[in-house]
Amino acid sequence: MWRGPRMEVDLIRAGLRGYVGFLRHYSAQHETARRLEALQESARDLMIVGMHGGGTLRSVCHGDLWKLNMMFRYPADEPAGAPDGVMLLDWQHCHVGNFLVDLFSVLVNNTDAAFRRRHTADVLRFFHDELALALREAGLQPSDVGLSHEQLVADYQASKKAALMRVIFDVVLPLAADDATSGADPGAPPEQLVDRLVEAMAVKTTDQQLERLLLELADEMSEQGVI
Incomplete structure (x- = not known):
């Protein structure tokens, strides 16, 4: 179970710190930056409760x-078409908990805000139907485990704040001015690498696509009352 060790908690806070600094460059985002900054101290609890409880x-x-x-994976006879399989890599954060944080992460990291506004409801409906089918194939009724479409939607909404903490770390890390671990002492402890990452978090980016993603995410989460 993820218990919020110093390295992970500090990295998440570093992501928040970098995002707050980025948003402060835009006058329209100052209030959002202030609200995000207020989440710094509660980031650990938000992650534990949201990801596990x-x-x-x-x-x-x-x-x-x-x-x-x-x-x-793409079909050999139609390599330019839709993929027919997917493999997930890097399982070092694997845990038993709230899978809706993973779903939020997939949507935010792979789609834009316009897509999410149009299609999140359809994605949640599809996700519920596939999950219900898997439960029935396992000999369970969705009602036996309290799964309804309405409950799934409510759980997804309630999970957004914790999921946002995780996603902010993912999307803000590319803002690092350079490789924060380069130049670190050989065999440096995790704490030293974390400190270097915190120091390297840039607050401005010239990458227009990333800039748009970060601003859209702030607007979207503000509109939905997540921050």
């Missing part, structure tokens, strides 16, 4: 599910 159902979770940890 949130949701009606508990399952094996990946814990770091984003596009760089996904490898897609």
Whole structure:
């Protein structure tokens, strides 16, 4: 179980710190930056409760599910078409807990805000139907475990704040001005690498796509009352 060791908690706080600094460059985002900054001290509790205690159902979770940890397989006879399989990589954050954090991570890291506004409801409906089918095939009725479409949607909404903490770390890490671990002492303890990452978190990026993603995410989460 993820218990929030110093390295992970500090990295999550580093992500928040980097995101807050980034948003402060935009006058329209100052209030959002202030609200995010207020989450610094509660980040550990949000992660533990949201990742492990949130949701009606508990399952094996990946814990770091984003596009760089996904490898897609394409049909040999139609390599330019849709993938017919996916392999998940990097399971070092695997745990039993709230799988909706993984779902949120996939959506935020692989789609834009416009897509999410149009299609999140459809994704949740599809996800519920597939999960219900898997339960029936295992000899269980969805009602036996408290799974309804309405409950899944409510659980997803309630999981967003914890999921956002995790996603912020994923998307803000590329803002590092350089490789924070380069130049570290050989065999440096995790604490030293964490401190270097915190110091290296840049607060401005020239990458227009990443800039747009970060600003859209802030607007979207503010509109939904997550922050």
